[in-house]
């Protein structure tokens with residue numbers, strides 16, 4: 001079976017995009033990716049759209065995006081697995097090319113989260129978990145991750161400062177990323193002065209809703225070599241699930257789906273965690289990045305707090321993590337996030353990350369989580 | 385009658401609907417597979433172990449150990465009037481986990497991971513309609529038409 005290469009990258013600015021519809025956001029990213037690839041639309045065989053439908057007034061989003069991109073009558077479909085919808089789009093496009101069905105596929109992650117009113121957002125927020133046994137007690141998305149944080153702190157001595165070290169790091173790098181929602185450094189003191197959300201989390205432990213889109217053009221190995229002088233390869237593709245209900249999990253100190261997905265991706269790529277130079281991980285909340293270090297094997301279980309405190313996840317440490325600002329500072333337009341991660345890591349492998357460039361970045365990784373770990377996708381990216 | 389369960393109920397129809405009737409009568413029930421005997425809390429109609437479709441309810445003690453907790457300050461729709469509230473996840477002694485609010489037998493400052501707690505059936509007294517739930521209480525707390533946890 002063919003390898004699958006990344007030949008085009010496009011990314012719009014994340015933030016409150018009151019200037020654009022979701023298909024207009026998608027178009028920005030798609031046009032940039034096509035220009036980057038140096039191809040015209042007739043070279044694209046199909047598109048896959050990653051997005052979470054309940055945030056949009058427009059139902060069945062793939063249709064309106066496909067029309068606006070001018071790709072009709074080519075095939076298109078939508079993938080949805082909550083905050084990992086973008087990586088699900090990546091995976092289905094990769095599968096289509098591996099299977100020989102399509103040669104060139106445009107993957108577009110796009111999301112508008114500011115179309116809904118605050119009451120609509122609050123109503124959605126109440127149904128984020130398993131609704132039969134959990135939501136009736138008023139669970140929330142930050143509430144779930146807060147319970148992971150409390151347990152992690154209890155078992156391993158992870159501290160409040162460890163959590164905030166993640167936020168400080170990601171805002172540090174976000175300040176250097178022109179595509180990011182927040183481009184300001186923060187301090188732990190400022191974070192500790194922010195409002196409570198769900199103990200131990202305050203506002204600065206949580207990523208922010210945003211609008212945005214990213215696009216990655218994938219091609220079979222033959223087509224990638226014809227089109228691109230610098231293809232980046234999808235060398236390891238892992239994907240796994242975990243129970244919807246946290247009550248059916250053995251513990252709340254990690255995400256089993258991430259461990260499974262990472263093991264698959266490392267095995268397929270023939271590498272281990274120590275080979276990864278740069279990674280984008282799913283830091284929807286500060287504890288999520290600490291658990292990601294551990295689930296991905298960057299450090300031992302329980303060592304994630306000291307790992308960030310010792311700056312091992314900064315550029316110059318063991319592995320540079322979320323040096324685009326992560327979900328925390330870049331913003332989290334949920335359907336776009338997975339594609340945005342692939343964009344960033346491919347840019348790093350091409351040596352085009354500017355002042356955030358990780359030296360000698362030859363192996364990179366993305367880790368995109370849906371919900372509270374119900375879904376996880378891990379990609380290993382390499383270059384020639 | 386599963387619509388009785390929860391301050392907000394999103395799933396009025398389920399094969400384990402009688403759970404709520406038992407809860408109204410002060411009994412906390414798990415499920416047991418009629419073929420292989422596998423048990424579950426929360427209950428489920430279809431066996432996770434052998435895929436058999438017949439089950440029976442059995443009463444669980446509700447006793448267990450606090451796995452984790454959080455105080456929720458930013459609340460979703462339907463919970464504005466009780467905010468803030470503290471929820472916890474309990475490892476039940478007989479297997480399974482439960483998620484619930486803390487009741488008034490455990491003051492907020494006494495909550496700590498690893499403490500012994502009991503999941504106790506409760507009823508919303510102030511409502512005309514029947515609304516039931518369960519709360520996390522000091523072990524030995526019996527079902528009573530007690531004060532609300534907030």
Ligand SMILES: [Zn+2]
Nearest residue numbers: 417420431434
């Ligand atoms: Zn069975």
